[in-house]
Amino acid sequence: MISSLHRILIIARNTLTEAVRQKVLNVLLIFGLVLICSSVTVSQLATPDIDAAGLFSEQIKFVKDFGCGAIGLFGFFIALLSTALLIPQELDKRTIYTILAKPVRRAEFLLGKFVGVVLLLALSVALMSLAFAATLYWQESVGLAAVEANYAQMDLKHTPTAQSMHDHDAAQIIKQVRDPQLVEAVLLIFAKIVMTAAIGLLISTFATSWIFTIITTFMIYLIGHGESLARTFWLSHGAETTIWQSGLIGLIALLIPDMNSFTIVDEILAGNRVPWHDVLNLLCYANVYVIVLLAVSVVIFDYREI
Amino acid sequence: METSTVAAPPLAVETIGLTKRYPLTWKRKVLVALDGLNLQVKQGEVFGLLGPNGSGKSTTLKLLLGLIVATEGEARVFGLPPESLEARRRVGFLPENPYFYAFLNGDETLRFYGKLCGVTGDKLDKRIEELIDLVGLQNGRERPLRSYSKGMLQRIGLAQALIHDPDLLFLDEPTAGVDPLGSAQIRDLILKLKKMGKTVVFSSHLLEQVQEVADRVAIFSLGKKVLEGSLESLLTENQSTQVLIPAEMNPEQQERLRKFIGQTGVNESEIRFTRPHLSLEQLYLRTVQAQPDFVSKDSPRP
Amino acid sequence: MNGLPLNLRLRRAMLIALLLGLWAPVKIVWEQQIAREQDNLRYHGLVMNRQMRDELGQGLTIGILSGMRSVVADFIWLEVTTAWENQEWFRMGGLVNLCTSLQPRAPVFWDMGGWQLAWNASVGAERDVTQPNELRRLKAARFWIDKGLDVYKRGIENNPEYWRLWSDTGLLYQQRLKDYKNAAYYYQRASELPNAPVYLERFPAIMYGLAGDDQGAYEAWRALWEKLTPAQREMKEHWKEKIESNIRRLEQKLSVPKEKRVFPN
Ligand SMILES: Nc1ncnc2c1ncn2[C@@H]1O[C@H](COP(=O)(O)OP(=O)(O)O)[C@@H](O)[C@H]1O
Numbered sequence: 001m002i003s004s005l006h007r008i009l010i011i012a013r014n015t016l017t018e019a020v021r022q023k024v025l026n027v028l029l030i031f032g033l034v035l036i037c038s039s040v041t042v043s044q045l046a047t048p049d050i051d052a053a054g055l056f057s058e059q060i061k062f063v064k065d066f067g068c069g070a071i072g073l074f075g076f077f078i079a080l081l082s083t084a085l086l087i088p089q090e091l092d093k094r095t096i097y098t099i100l101a102k103p104v105r106r107a108e109f110l111l112g113k114f115v116g117v118v119l120l121l122a123l124s125v126a127l128m129s130l131a132f133a134a135t136l137y138w139q140e141s142v143g144l145a146a147v148e149a150n151y152a153q154m155d156l157k158h159t160p161t162a163q164s165m166h167d168h169d170a171a172q173i174i175k176q177v178r179d180p181q182l183v184e185a186v187l188l189i190f191a192k193i194v195m196t197a198a199i200g201l202l203i204s205t206f207a208t209s210w211i212f213t214i215i216t217t218f219m220i221y222l223i224g225h226g227e228s229l230a231r232t233f234w235l236s237h238g239a240e241t242t243i244w245q246s247g248l249i250g251l252i253a254l255l256i257p258d259m260n261s262f263t264i265v266d267e268i269l270a271g272n273r274v275p276w277h278d279v280l281n282l283l284c285y286a287n288v289y290v291i292v293l294l295a296v297s298v299v300i301f302d303y304r305e306i
Numbered sequence: 307m308e309t310s311t312v313a314a315p316p317l318a319v320e321t322i323g324l325t326k327r328y329p330l331t332w333k334r335k336v337l338v339a340l341d342g343l344n345l346q347v348k349q350g351e352v353f354g355l356l357g358p359n360g361s362g363k364s365t366t367l368k369l370l371l372g373l374i375v376a377t378e379g380e381a382r383v384f385g386l387p388p389e390s391l392e393a394r395r396r397v398g399f400l401p402e403n404p405y406f407y408a409f410l411n412g413d414e415t416l417r418f419y420g421k422l423c424g425v426t427g428d429k430l431d432k433r434i435e436e437l438i439d440l441v442g443l444q445n446g447r448e449r450p451l452r453s454y455s456k457g458m459l460q461r462i463g464l465a466q467a468l469i470h471d472p473d474l475l476f477l478d479e480p481t482a483g484v485d486p487l488g489s490a491q492i493r494d495l496i497l498k499l500k501k502m503g504k505t506v507v508f509s510s511h512l513l514e515q516v517q518e519v520a521d522r523v524a525i526f527s528l529g530k531k532v533l534e535g536s537l538e539s540l541l542t543e544n545q546s547t548q549v550l551i552p553a554e555m556n557p558e559q560q561e562r563l564r565k566f567i568g569q570t571g572v573n574e575s576e577i578r579f580t581r582p583h584l585s586l587e588q589l590y591l592r593t594v595q596a597q598p599d600f601v602s603k604d605s606p607r608p
Numbered sequence: 609m610n611g612l613p614l615n616l617r618l619r620r621a622m623l624i625a626l627l628l629g630l631w632a633p634v635k636i637v638w639e640q641q642i643a644r645e646q647d648n649l650r651y652h653g654l655v656m657n658r659q660m661r662d663e664l665g666q667g668l669t670i671g672i673l674s675g676m677r678s679v680v681a682d683f684i685w686l687e688v689t690t691a692w693e694n695q696e697w698f699r700m701g702g703l704v705n706l707c708t709s710l711q712p713r714a715p716v717f718w719d720m721g722g723w724q725l726a727w728n729a730s731v732g733a734e735r736d737v738t739q740p741n742e743l744r745r746l747k748a749a750r751f752w753i754d755k756g757l758d759v760y761k762r763g764i765e766n767n768p769e770y771w772r773l774w775s776d777t778g779l780l781y782q783q784r785l786k787d788y789k790n791a792a793y794y795y796q797r798a799s800e801l802p803n804a805p806v807y808l809e810r811f812p813a814i815m816y817g818l819a820g821d822d823q824g825a826y827e828a829w830r831a832l833w834e835k836l837t838p839a840q841r842e843m844k845e846h847w848k849e850k851i852e853s854n855i856r857r858l859e860q861k862l863s864v865p866k867e868k869r870v871f872p873n
């Protein structure tokens with residue numbers, strides 16, 4: 001048991017080392033970081049007028065949306081490429097022979113690979129989140145400076161109304177920027193890309209080319225965003241359609257993960273309060289789903305001829 | 307008949323009717339990669355699998371490692387099923403055209419495989435030193451494997467296969483694509499392993515290379531084993547005897563010798579005098595190694 | 609190619625079927641539970657219809673389908689700003705509607721969209737020299753004010769807890785429509801919401817004053833005074849002096865009997 005875990009970790013570390021030394025993934029990560037930081041320039045394109053502009057809520061919304069969008073997008077690409085490239089590479093280049101000829105179980109090899117990819121994703125998401133936080137902080141200081149400038153120009157600046165307006169404006173900017181719910185958002189995004197990686201791993205255990213893995217995983221990801229529609233339709237109208245239709249829709253509902261429920265990240269970004277309870281429920285769902293996907297992958301891989 | 311209950315030490319390798327078929331879906335036909343192989347390799351033997359490309363050598367080795375599943379028949383390694391961890395703990399494998407993680411250097415590679423086999427700490431450090439010495443890769447320790455030559459890759463592959471000190475080694479085409487010098491070094495290594503008491507099963511389609519090392523060989527063709535035996539018995543021409551004299555002889559000396567041998571009752575007219583030929587390989591090795599400033603490309607410069 | 613013997617293939621298929629068969633019902637039930645939970649919280653505000661798909665085009669639709677809704681909405685929002693700079697009011701109105709339908713729970717789109725229409729578009733129409741006469745200009749201005757008001761009100765329907773939409777509606781009634789009674793109502797509602805700035809609490813009374821309704825103003829000031837605890841009255845942002853002086857002034861003006869006054873002396 002312990003030695004089994006030990007072997008998984010050795011393979012995971014090796015996978016992480018390989019990924020970190022691989023150019024494609026590094027370039028992707030750097031693109032993500034640049035995009036996040038450049039969101040401030042994009043946000044400047046929005047209405048610049050402070051009086052009416054709802055206190056930079058537009059700009060702050062931009063930076064948040066872009067930041068989370070970029071973390072999700074580049075995390076997704078990194079997840080897709082690292083699972084689609086790293087494992088078929090082992091088969092292609094036959095490094096897998098040397099590993100599986102050692103006293104290593106196939107399940108250990110596969111789990112090690114997956115843990116390595118998850119570590120890579122955690123690292124990437126952590127780096128991008130750091131860039132995101134820095135960008136938000138910068139946007140906050142711009143906003144606060146503007147509030148000060150606005151206050152300095154105000155007539156009647158010493159009335160309690162002006163004073164409390166100023167304090168309230170500053171507080172609003174800080175409140176929007178330092179939103180603790182962003183932690184929820186980043187966790188949900190991470191869970192979603194880990195799920196993507198698990199889907200990619202499952203596909204690559206039987207795929208013969210990495211292009212097939214990438215395309216199929218991407219399709220499943222897209223269909224996953226419509227799974228909730230398929231599910232509601234199947235549960236309510238299943239009987240009214242032809243066997244083929246309800247079979248296809250049922251298959252989607254039964255097998256494809258629900259990616260759409262992760263769009264509550266949108267609500268978090270829009271400033272709505274999303275209780276931790278719901279977030280944890282979703283994280284659990286993702287977790288269990290990943291375990292099921294891994295179990296299926298192990299079964300397929302155990303019987304694969306290499 | 308032996309009736310003793312004390313089992314004889316199990317054979318290193320034993321196969322019974324081992325068969326692997328691949329269905330060719332598009333032709334509704336079946337490709338027989340290996341056909342009913344019966345094989346026994348004793349512990350401590352060096353055994354060569356010979357045969358042209360596609361004759362089933364690699365298939366045999368993969369079956370013996372549990373990398374693929376036999377369609378029929380059975381394989382045992384030290385009496386254990388090949389896919390079991392216990393069997394693989396006692397087995398080392400050098401695959402055909404081995405390829406390792408190009409981003410690791412020699413040391414890191416051995417460390418990785420060592421840890422996978424549960425060798426750790428000082429023991430691993432010591433083992434790595436030994437193996438680097440054994441395969442002569444002192445200058446490859448810090449270099450990433452992507453800069454390795456073919457011969458160096460084969461040697462790091464050998465070191466990797468030996469990292470957990472296995473009793474049995476499977477080497478798939480260990481000398482393929484390696485220059486004669488490298489080939490010779492690998493052959494020497496196999497002999498060293500034999501001296502250490504290891505069992506070695508290797509495959510090759512280059513017959514010459516087998517000669518000096520294999521105790522026994524099996525020859526494959528189209529998935530079938532067509533010949534098996536010790537090299538001695540297979541290669542000796544029992545109808546003739548060769549005498550080697552390490553000196554030049556003029557015709558008169560030759561005549562006297564012919565007469566002398568004739569006295570032993572051998573038909574004088576059938577005795578032939580020739581000069582032994584060096585093989586091109588021997589010539590190459592001699593010439594290269596005789597260079598005063600010769601250093602192996604792969605060994606450290608003084 | 610796969611040379612796996614048939615019996616092993618069957619065993620593999622059965623194992624996979626078993627795993628998926630056990631998971632599928634759990635999955636469906638769990639997902640339904642998550643969907644209910646999110647419905648209760650009024651998420652999933654977006655229902656894509658054909659018109660929306662046409663307006664978005666294929667690229668943006670895929671963006672939305674792959675969970676990049678807010679980024680897509682933000683890009684469209686940049687167009688709103690461009691349309692404003694180019695004074696293309698109808699295009700701007702359409703884009704505002706698209707953004708608010710994409711993210712009905714993002715108050716900033718309602719807030720800024722209403723402002724763009726009711727203020728920028730209507731002021732633009734007022735100054736539009738291509739119109740033949742003043743009457744037409746005023747009519748056009750009124751048209752855009754009503755559009756903006758509509759955006760505010762739909763925004764309030766979708767985000768009733770967001771104070772700024774209420775106070776912006778109040779501001780619109782006050783400054784563009786001179787409808788102080790409605791302004792007072794909306795300021796009042798705004799001031800009662802969480803996170804609303806303190807100064808809003810004084811606005812309803814001021815609105816009654818602007819409407820010339822002394823009685824209303826008096827009641828509003830008085831209600832505010834009574835709502836504040838003694839401790840709150842001492843806090844600077846509640847501006848005790850201002851409330852007090854207004855109540856005193858109005859009690860004098862309305863000749864409230866001494867025993868009913870807040871400040872009898
Ligand atoms: N996965 C596979 N699918 C189909 N045919 C295979 C597969 N692996 C090996 N073969 C076929 O089996 C035969 C034996 O191959 P192999 O054992 O690799 O030969 P070699 O003696 O050169 O090592 C060849 O004809 C090869 O084409």
Ligand SMILES: [Mg+2]
Pocket residue numbers: 360363364365402478
């Ligand atoms: Mg071969």
